Amino acid sequence: MKRFLKYAVYYSAALLFIIFNLVLLDSLKYEKPVEEEIKPKIVLISHVYANPYWQQVRLGAEKAAKERGVIIDFQGPDTASVEEGIRLIKMAYAAKVSGIIAYVQDETRYNDVINKVIEGGIPLVTIDSDAENSKRLAYVGTDNVEAGRVGGREVIRQIGTEGKVGIIMGGKSVKNQIERVEGFKDYINSNSNIVIAAIESSDSYLLEAELAAKKILNQHPDVKALFCTSALDGLGAAKAVKGLGLTGKVKIICFDDLPETLDNIEKGVITSTVVQKPYLMGYKAVNIIMDNIEGKTTKGLFITDVLVVDKENLDEFRKQQQGYYSEIQ
Amino acid sequence: MSSENNSKDTIAKSSSLKKKFIIFAVIIILPIATSNVVSLIMSNRISSTYNIMMNRMSVTNQIKNSLNESFFHFNQYILTNAEESKRLYKFHYDKAVENVIALQEDSDLRSRYILRDLLNSLKSFKEAADRTIEIYDNHSGVDVYYEEYVWTKEIVSYCNAFISMLSDSYFDYNVNIYNELKQKQDHVNRVLMAYIMTALMVSAIYTLLFIGDITRKLRELVNVSEKVVKGDFTYNEGEKTYIYELDILSEAFSKMITHISKYIESLQEKAELERKLQDEQMRLLSYENALKVSQLKILQVQINPHFLFNTLNCISQTAIKENADKTESLIRAVAGILRYSLSMMDRNATLEEEVNVVRQYMYIQKIRYEDRFKFNLKINADLKKVIVPAMTLQPFVENAFIHGIEPKEEGGVINIEINEQGDYCTILIEDTGCGMDKDMLEKIISDSPEQRPVGHTTGLGIRSVVQRLKLMYNRDDIFSIESKKGFGTRVYLKIPIRE
Numbered sequence: 001m002k003r004f005l006k007y008a009v010y011y012s013a014a015l016l017f018i019i020f021n022l023v024l025l026d027s028l029k030y031e032k033p034v035e036e037e038i039k040p041k042i043v044l045i046s047h048v049y050a051n052p053y054w055q056q057v058r059l060g061a062e063k064a065a066k067e068r069g070v071i072i073d074f075q076g077p078d079t080a081s082v083e084e085g086i087r088l089i090k091m092a093y094a095a096k097v098s099g100i101i102a103y104v105q106d107e108t109r110y111n112d113v114i115n116k117v118i119e120g121g122i123p124l125v126t127i128d129s130d131a132e133n134s135k136r137l138a139y140v141g142t143d144n145v146e147a148g149r150v151g152g153r154e155v156i157r158q159i160g161t162e163g164k165v166g167i168i169m170g171g172k173s174v175k176n177q178i179e180r181v182e183g184f185k186d187y188i189n190s191n192s193n194i195v196i197a198a199i200e201s202s203d204s205y206l207l208e209a210e211l212a213a214k215k216i217l218n219q220h221p222d223v224k225a226l227f228c229t230s231a232l233d234g235l236g237a238a239k240a241v242k243g244l245g246l247t248g249k250v251k252i253i254c255f256d257d258l259p260e261t262l263d264n265i266e267k268g269v270i271t272s273t274v275v276q277k278p279y280l281m282g283y284k285a286v287n288i289i290m291d292n293i294e295g296k297t298t299k300g301l302f303i304t305d306v307l308v309v310d311k312e313n314l315d316e317f318r319k320q321q322q323g324y325y326s327e328i329q
Numbered sequence: 330m331s332s333e334n335n336s337k338d339t340i341a342k343s344s345s346l347k348k349k350f351i352i353f354a355v356i357i358i359l360p361i362a363t364s365n366v367v368s369l370i371m372s373n374r375i376s377s378t379y380n381i382m383m384n385r386m387s388v389t390n391q392i393k394n395s396l397n398e399s400f401f402h403f404n405q406y407i408l409t410n411a412e413e414s415k416r417l418y419k420f421h422y423d424k425a426v427e428n429v430i431a432l433q434e435d436s437d438l439r440s441r442y443i444l445r446d447l448l449n450s451l452k453s454f455k456e457a458a459d460r461t462i463e464i465y466d467n468h469s470g471v472d473v474y475y476e477e478y479v480w481t482k483e484i485v486s487y488c489n490a491f492i493s494m495l496s497d498s499y500f501d502y503n504v505n506i507y508n509e510l511k512q513k514q515d516h517v518n519r520v521l522m523a524y525i526m527t528a529l530m531v532s533a534i535y536t537l538l539f540i541g542d543i544t545r546k547l548r549e550l551v552n553v554s555e556k557v558v559k560g561d562f563t564y565n566e567g568e569k570t571y572i573y574e575l576d577i578l579s580e581a582f583s584k585m586i587t588h589i590s591k592y593i594e595s596l597q598e599k600a601e602l603e604r605k606l607q608d609e610q611m612r613l614l615s616y617e618n619a620l621k622v623s624q625l626k627i628l629q630v631q632i633n634p635h636f637l638f639n640t641l642n643c644i645s646q647t648a649i650k651e652n653a654d655k656t657e658s659l660i661r662a663v664a665g666i667l668r669y670s671l672s673m674m675d676r677n678a679t680l681e682e683e684v685n686v687v688r689q690y691m692y693i694q695k696i697r698y699e700d701r702f703k704f705n706l707k708i709n710a711d712l713k714k715v716i717v718p719a720m721t722l723q724p725f726v727e728n729a730f731i732h733g734i735e736p737k738e739e740g741g742v743i744n745i746e747i748n749e750q751g752d753y754c755t756i757l758i759e760d761t762g763c764g765m766d767k768d769m770l771e772k773i774i775s776d777s778p779e780q781r782p783v784g785h786t787t788g789l790g791i792r793s794v795v796q797r798l799k800l801m802y803n804r805d806d807i808f809s810i811e812s813k814k815g816f817g818t819r820v821y822l823k824i825p826i827r828e
Contacts, residue, residue: 013531017359020524024367027517030374036438038445071442091487094453095446 039071040098042289044282045088046076047103047128053231053256053278054103057127059324060282061101068290070098080204082106086113089124093117099289100124101282104131107175123292125285128278129176130301137292140285140302142276144176147306148183148229151253151274152191154308155184155225158251158271161192163224166216168237170204170230180229180255197223202233209236210243217244224251225271231256238269257309257317265314272310275317279324280304345573349539353532360528364521371514378510382503385436388428389499393492395425396451400485403458407465407478415462426451432495440498447491454488457481539572546575550582562590638664659696662689670720677801680715680747680754680824683722684708687745690723694730701740702730710749714826718797725758725820728773728791733762733818741817749826756822765812774810798824 044061046054058074065072075092077084082105090113092100100117104110104126114134117124123137130139155165167184169177181199188194197220200212209232216223217240226241228234234254241250251271254261264270281304291298309317399421405414429448433441458481464474553564564586569576641664648657669686684706691704726743734741741761748755765773773791795808802825812818 013356016527016531017356017524020360020520020527021363023520024363024517024524027513027520028367028370038438038441041442041445073442090483091450091490094450094484094487095491096449096453097446 039069040293041071041073042099042101042286043073043075043088043092043097044127044285045085045092045100045102046074047105048080049074049076049078051076052258053276056278056321056324057282060279060284061286062282063279063324064283064286064290068286070286070290072286073097076103080105082109086110089113089117093120093122097122098293099286101127101285101289103127104129107131107133110134123289125288127281127285128276137299138285138288138302139300140281140288141304142176142281142306143303144179145183145186146303147255147274147276148180148185149187150183150306150308151180151227151229151255152184152187154253154272154274155194155227155251156188156192158253159194159224161194164195164197164220164222165225165227166197166213166220166223167199168209168212168216168226168228168233169199169201170233172201174204177229184227184229202230202236204230204232206232206236206239209233210239211236213237213240214244217241217246217250226250226252226254228252228254231258231261234258234270234273235260235264238264242269257321262309262314262318265309265311268311272308275307275309277304277307349572353535353539356528356532356535360521360524364525367517367521371510371517375507375510375514378503378506382499385432385499385503386496388432389492389496392425392428392432392447393489395421395428396454396485396488396492399425400454400458400482403462403481406462418458422451422455437498437502440495440502443491443495443498447488447495450484450488450491454481454484457484542572543575546572546579550579553582553586557586557589562586562593637667641667655696659693662692665689666693666723670723676719677716678719678721679713680710680717680722680756681712683717683719684712684747686720687722687726690726691743698734698740702734703740703742705742705744707744707746710747710754712747715754715824716827717824718794718801721794721798722756722758724791724794725822729758729760729762729818729820732765732769732773733760735762737763752826754824754826756824758820758822759817761817764814764816764818766814770810770812798822 042061042065044058046057048054054074054076058072061072061074073092075088077088085103085105086109089100089102089110093113093116100122102110102114102124104114107130110131111134114124114126114131114136118135118137126134126136126139126141128141130136130141132139159165165188167181169181171177185196188196198216200216202209202212209228212233213226213236216226226237228237231254234252234256235258237252237254241247241252247269252264252269253271254273255276257273257275261270261273265273284302284304288298288302307317399418402414402418402421405411406418426448429444429451433444433448436444457477461474461477461481464477556563564583641660645657645660645664648654648660666686666689669682688706694702695704722745726745729743734743742759743761744757744759746755746757746759748757774795798807799805804825807823809821810818
């Protein structure tokens with residue numbers, strides 16, 4: 001019995017040593033990174049790099065890229081900058097990438113660059129904001145006039161055909177903002193008796209949006225709703241309404257689906273939001289580029305529709321968004 | 330046979346001290362060697378990673394320099410129109426491209442994408458620069474090639490941007506690898522630590538058990554040695570230690586002790602046997618003694634002396650009636666000797682009584698042998714003063730007859746001279762018979778039963794007579810004898826006189 005125990009001890013000690021040696025050998029293993037073929041590259045130049053909206057564009061683009069066997073190089077200035085945007089396009093052109101998807105910040109200044117790229121034989125598609133007069137192959141994005149009209153319809157749905165509304169826009173000279181306001185005005189003028197009490201600009205800054213909202217509400221206490229044409233305007237307005245204790249009394253109809261915006265809808269501060277489909281834009285843009293590369297000439301306007309999200313369809317919408325993210329991962 | 334098996338068994342089961350020490354050394358050395366090797370490999374890997382990183386960084390830097398040189402010479406050409414500058418511009422460009430291609434050979438994925446962009450940008454630079462030069466060579470004005478020149482310059486800046494991206498990418502990549510390696514090394518270090526600790530623990534336990542085994546066995550042996558010193562030979566071989574040398578030692582010790590105790594036992598048995606033998610001899614002696622006594626008793630019982638005397642008396646009376654005087658005196662002499670010998674058996678007598686018995690014996694012999702011998706008795710001492718054991722003198726005289734006179738045809742003389750000389754009384758018994766040789770003399774003096782001449786003796790041998798005398802007076806010089814073949818025998822007795 002004792003002998004048996006002794007041998008058991010010997011063998012377990014030996015086993016222990018062998019295990020230690022194996023662990024050491026295993027940790028010495030050095031896996032060489034798998035040699036991956038490099039794929040053609042499409043450069044996606046956003047408005048602002050870190051913007052969550054553009055992250056969705058990126059997800060859509062990456063989904064399409066995966067399907068078509070290319071990769072997406074997602075770029076963009078840290079803060080909105082025309083020069084930086086142009087530089088990124090030029091850089092991509094110099095690097096002879098397979099395709100460029102670009103957000104147009106300033107149509108007049110972009111036209112030359114876009115034409116140069118197209119002349120250099122590189123397919124270029126504009127996204128979210130167009131340069132109609134350039135030689136770009138196609139535009140993928142929202143029809144902002146139409147989006148404005150949808151906003152107008154939503155306001156009427158919320159407050160009826162009578163009353164005053166205030167407008168906060170993200171920049172008085174920004175093209176898509178102007179178009180949205182135009183569409184809005186057009187719709188309410190032809191469909192209701194709603195009066196626009198004031199139009200303020202926040203230049204897409206949160207604090208300015210809040211101040212603008214407060215200003216409108218102070219000057220026009222009888223405003224029934226605030227229509228906000230950019231993402232941050234909605235949040236600023238929500239802050240102001242909450243600060244003034246007018247939650248629920250003043251309806252906020254805004255744009256885009258920032259997480260805070262959705263949270264505010266859930267809380268009832270923001271009534272509803274007009275949501276674009278950035279994921280779809282990215283997805284479509286890549287496919288258009290690939291079609292052109294593969295010889296299937298695809299040109300023209302590719303309009304993605306908008307969606308109104310309110311408390312009713314909030315959960316469904318969130319689920320869909322999460323689906324996009326998990327798809328990529 | 331069994332011990333051989335046993336020892337083989339021990340060899341099979343036990344390991345020698347040397348083997349144990351080797352195991353111990355292996356337990357200690359193995360982890361240390363492993364950890365050294367592993368550490369070496371890890372540090373080699375880290376240093377080679379570092380080298381690769383430095384190499385890439387330096388190549389990247391070379392690309393940057395080449396590009397800038399190339400652009401510088403392109404500028405120079407535009408400024409000076411020197412062919413040399415054009416050549417250098419192309420040379421440096423080629424060098425940059427070469428380096429980029431070289432880097433493409435082994436880079437991570439991200440860097441390879443950047444390298445592709447960089448390579449394409451370099452080509453764009455070349456195209457733009459060549460176009461500029463072409464326009465310039467056509468002697469066009471600045472306003473014609475200016476746009477192209479600016480574009481070239483822009484491309485250079487993009488190239489530089491890509492180069493710095495490349496540097497960042499390499500840096501990130503290597504930092505990642507480094508971190509990975511570092512994590513791995515930390516992991517390895519932890520495992521090594523655990524390994525060495527375990528090894529130390531195992532060896533400590535091993536050593537403790539080992540030393541415990543040794544000391545236990547040694548203590549056991551010491552205890553047994555002490556017991557042996559005290560004379561206790563019991564030793565039960567304790568449990569095996571499985572250390573070859575110790576087991577052998579203990580086994581040998583136990584064997585030795587067993588052998589010693591067996592030897593002692595056999596010695597004791599031998600001693601016992603010897604004692605028994607002695608006892609046996611003693612018993613034999615006393616038996617012999619008893620036999621003698623009983624022989625005598627038998628003799629005594631066989632002839633009832635009273636019956637004998639009465640018969641002799643009756644014969645004597647008859648002889649007187651028939652007027653056979655000679656017969657009557659013969660019978661009287663025989664009866665006298667017989668009575669004397671019987672009555673004096675275990676007491677001492679005076680020399681006078683002894684001489685009387687000798688006279689009676691001589692009388693009988695005189696009648697028997699008539700003139701064949703002559704008997705002279707010379708007495709010059711007071712016989713009453715001399716005490717001897719009964720029947721001392723007669724055997725000598727009888728001896729003289731048997732060995733001296735009887736075998737000699739012509740007969741002889743027997744002389745007895747008794748003289749008083751101071752404190753001693755000397756007795757000489759001399760015959761002129763045939764004498765004796767040495768063998769015969771020995772036979773007579775010795776008292777062994779086989780050598781005693783049986784037959785016509787009165788029973789007591791010369792030797793026992795002498796012995797009695799010696800014992801009585803506690804002296805050795807009482808008796809001496811001399812004899813010569815053909816001339817006769819002389820016996821001298823020297824007896825102290827007691828008042």
